Amino acid sequence: MKYSSSKENYIKAIFHLQQDEDVVSTNALAKALSTRPASVTDMLKKLKSQKLLQYQPYKGVKLTAEGNVIALQIIRKHRLWEYFLVEKLGFGWEEVHEIAEELEHISSKKLIDRLDIFLGNPKTDPHGDPIPDSQGRMPLIRQICLLELPENIQADVISVSNQSTAMLELLRHNHIAIGTRLEVRRRFAFDHSLEIRMPSQPFFTISEQLAANIYVAFEADSK
């Protein structure tokens, strides 16, 4: 079945909001979609009648198995297109989201599966988010900025976005390099600095600025 861009955007937004709380509110959805709660209620009724979600008035909303499948297909398209834009067309990772927001609604399944092959079956998009495979399975590895790494989870440094000698000097001083395994012990509210733990080394802290330029991969818990 084929759904309108608008419906697809709703499904996707619900999917993402469900990662945090397992039941999604009308207001949260309205905010995520930059629309009005009344419009959301209207749409939820339509999506419910198509069995894409469970919805009882005032009780919030949850995707059905079918809805989940659709969401993953859209996310797959979004992230593959983002990868294409960055890796093949040379866009910066920060400018691709908006364009992918449109491209994700192109319907051909054959197109997206061939694009996947053409790109070499990438596992993550330019932001480090995992790309579902053609069966809708999310790979386990997550690549994110060190700033967003959950505390007490081991991760490997995979890239640094700033290559200035000043930054590289600081990295070397802290014995951080591509491939280094580390974890964030805690964050300090005052200056958002991070305490880092590395195997067989004393803990040390790094600044928010430094962490913002470090990207890591870690094994996501398959909750």
Add this chain to the structure above:
Amino acid sequence: MKYSSSKENYIKAIFHLQQDEDVVSTNALAKALSTRPASVTDMLKKLKSQKLLQYQPYKGVKLTAEGNVIALQIIRKHRLWEYFLVEKLGFGWEEVHEIAEELEHISSKKLIDRLDIFLGNPKTDPHGDPIPDSQGRMPLIRQICLLELPENIQADVISVSNQSTAMLELLRHNHIAIGTRLEVRRRFAFDHSLEIRMPSQPFFTISEQLAANIYVAFEADSK
């Protein structure tokens, strides 16, 4: 300004119909767009108020200069995407039109200009139709038999006149297909065979018989 997919489809259809007759009828448009004459009349009024076309009831319709610019932008996108689908994703030339019908409505100008560069600024789509450049200029395309292609001029294969499996086998062996870019390096007087150059491939020669069945398009020197 940005227009709906529906409006873009109207503009494009009018542009194409104008190639035959310089004023386009309501019925012709209805047929081209698989819609009803009454719907066409409605839309023509909207497009007129946006100054994209000249329209007087019962008198037919004609694009304004502004409308023409829009049409050429859409056609550019359509044909570049078709080229991408065939050359990069390995689609057959007969299956790409429908997908391009959707992709042509993706709005980012930067995307299409980068796609153009990524594809090597092709001059014709997989069907041999010319691709407007980013200023909306249609290249002047000369279509001739490969036998007559001047030496050292890049050309795109647009059709093959003999569809026998024997011939197609030989074409495939030489990596020649519709849309392939090539040029003739030299001709040998003895058997009139041609030495062919293709991007990132060693030179090779083909027989006069084979060349006689290949038709190519190349950019004629303008001005």
Add this chain to the structure above:
DNA sequence: ATATGTATTTAGGTAAATCTAAAAAATTAA
């Protein structure tokens, strides 16, 4: 010039996706 046929427009509706304003339900605070 009148009649006939075709092309086109008008009139009146529908469905999708939005909106605002108001009502109702649920939650939180006193």
Add this chain to the structure above:
DNA sequence: TTAATTTTTTAGATTTACCTAAATACATAT
């Protein structure tokens, strides 16, 4: 537990892009 606040739904419009049926304009043939 009642009142206040927030969340959500309902009611009623709007816009876009369609539709059918009917009216009108144009073209042509007698």
